[in-house]
Each structure stands twice: as structure tokens, then as C-alpha cells.
Amino acid sequence: MSKTFWEDRWENLQIGWDIGQVSPPIAEYINQLENKALKILIPGCGNAYEAEFLHKKGFTNVSIVDISIKAIDSFIKRYPNFPKQNIIHSDFFEIDGQYDLIIEQTFFCAINPSLRKKYVQKMITLLKPKGKLIGLLFNTEFSGGPPFGGDKDEYFNLFENDFTIKTMEKAYNSIKPREDRELFIILEKK
Ligand SMILES: C[S@@+](CC[C@H](N)C(=O)[O-])C[C@H]1O[C@@H](n2cnc3c(N)ncnc32)[C@H](O)[C@@H]1O
Structure with a gap:
């Protein structure tokens, strides 16, 4: 997907992925973190509800990145208190x-x-x-895409050489529309 593809999606507000809140499994993970100085990145952040959540909880070292300037603008408009120096407008693969x-x-x-x-x-x-x-991966297939889906076996094979797979389980607290279709992951770099 090109940069233009994503700019067009944001321009036309075709952002059906946006759930308007931090996903509960991610909120639960964040809630048990004690070290507020952790250096945290949120890639392909969109409206970055996780960044707002972390910032409000006192995490001091959170950065977000999105390839679309319209996504970044949308986030800044939505949550102007977030430190501007931690907002990266770039292709994730180049940071x-x-x-x-x-x-x-x-x-x-x-x-x-x-x-x-x-x-x-x-x-x-x-x-x-x-x-x-850490976070969520879809445990389902979609026609066309994005979004592009997959399953646990595929993800396990993809990550196991480089990461210790601490958790890769069906999330029990997904939002209703994604219930039973998400895996919660905690992967630790080997
Ligand atoms: C499906 S949306 C998810 C946005 C947000 N994480 C959410 O769940 O609401 C994917 C986002 O990734 C961004 N994106 C796509 N390719 C990217 C890349 N190569 N580098 C950085 N951001 C990218 C898009 O602009 C878009 O905002």
C-alpha cells in the first residue's frame, strides 16, 4: 500500500479500523506496567488512542509514527497535549x-x-x-485487503526465530465486533 493510498483513506475518512478508544486488551497490558520511563513506540498509529492513554497515565517516553500526514494531523487535533517532538511522520520501515x-x-x-x-x-x-x-493480530481471514489476516500457526512461524513467544492467545476481552477474531501477543526479542 502506497503513502497515497493511506492519505486518500484519511482524506475521505475511510477509517473503519478506528475503534475510538484503546483496545481493552492493550489497555489491560498498559495498566500493569510500572516503569513510566519505558521507551515506547506505536507504529501506524492513526488516531493513536494508546498514545493518549499512556500520556495521561504519566508515561514520559512514548513516540508515534504514521506515514500519513493527515493521520498525524488528526491525532494532533484530537489530542493536542501530546509532545510534538515524539510525533514522527515517516514510513515505519525508515525510522x-x-x-x-x-x-x-x-x-x-x-x-x-x-x-x-x-x-x-x-x-x-x-x-x-x-x-x-505486544498487541493484537487478527486471527481471521479477510477478502481482499487491507486488512490482511492470518492465523496463529502462520504468526508463530513468522516470529519464532527472532522472538520468544510469551503469549499468543485468543484475546478474551476484545471489543464485540472483533470478539474471537484477535490474538493477544507478547513477544520478547531473543
Ligand atoms: C489500519 S490503520 C490503523 C491505525 C491505528 N493503529 C488504529 O488502530 O486506529 C493503519 C495505519 O498505518 C499507517 N501506515 C500504513 N503503512 C505505513 C507505514 N509503512 N509506515 C507508517 N505508517 C503506515 C496508515 O496511514 C494508517 O494510519
Whole structure:
């Protein structure tokens, strides 16, 4: 999917993926974090409800990235209190940095499946030793795409060489429309 594709989706407000809140499984994970200084990244952030949630809870080192300037503008308009220096307008595959934690919320399903190995390798370069990738992956197939789906076996095979798979289980607290169709993941960089 090109940058133009995503700009057009934002321009025309074709943002059916936007659930208007932090997904409950991710909120629950964040709620048990104690270290507010963790360096956290939210890729393909869109309206970045997770960033707002983290910022309001006192996390001081959260960055967000989106390829679409309209997505970034939408977030800034929605939540102007977020530190501007932590907002990255870029292709995820071109950013640098080293993070303790990366939060996945409908970014993986937005990229073409041919880029999934590249996604894993990029996550590895962006995570500190023992850094974690957490969040949600769709456990279902879609016709066409994006979103692009998959299943647990596929994801296990994709991540197991580079990550210790701490959790990859059906989420029990998904929002209703995604019930039984999401896997919650906690993957630790090997
Ligand atoms: C399905 S949306 C999800 C947005 C948000 N995470 C949510 O759940 O509401 C995917 C987002 O990823 C962004 N995106 C797509 N490809 C990207 C890339 N290569 N680098 C950074 N952002 C990208 C799009 O602009 C879009 O905002």
C-alpha cells in the first residue's frame, strides 16, 4: 500500500479500523506496567488512542509514527497535549531508534503480507535487547485487503526465530465486533 493510498483513506475518512478508544486488551497490558520511563513506540498509529492513554497515565517516553500526514494531523487535533517532538511522520520501515516496547494495533494487518518478514526484521532492529512487541493480530481471514489476516500457526512461524513467544492467545476481552477474531501477543526479542 502506497503513502497515497493511506492519505486518500484519511482524506475521505475511510477509517473503519478506528475503534475510538484503546483496545481493552492493550489497555489491560498498559495498566500493569510500572516503569513510566519505558521507551515506547506505536507504529501506524492513526488516531493513536494508546498514545493518549499512556500520556495521561504519566508515561514520559512514548513516540508515534504514521506515514500519513493527515493521520498525524488528526491525532494532533484530537489530542493536542501530546509532545510534538515524539510525533514522527515517516514510513515505519525508515525510522531509527531503540525501544523497550512496541505496541501493535492494526498496523501489521495494514501492510502487504509480502512485507511481513521485513516487518519482523524492522521490529528486531527497533527493539532493545529483551524488548517487547505486544498487541493484537487478527486471527481471521479477510477478502481482499487491507486488512490482511492470518492465523496463529502462520504468526508463530513468522516470529519464532527472532522472538520468544510469551503469549499468543485468543484475546478474551476484545471489543464485540472483533470478539474471537484477535490474538493477544507478547513477544520478547531473543
Ligand atoms: C489500519 S490503520 C490503523 C491505525 C491505528 N493503529 C488504529 O488502530 O486506529 C493503519 C495505519 O498505518 C499507517 N501506515 C500504513 N503503512 C505505513 C507505514 N509503512 N509506515 C507508517 N505508517 C503506515 C496508515 O496511514 C494508517 O494510519
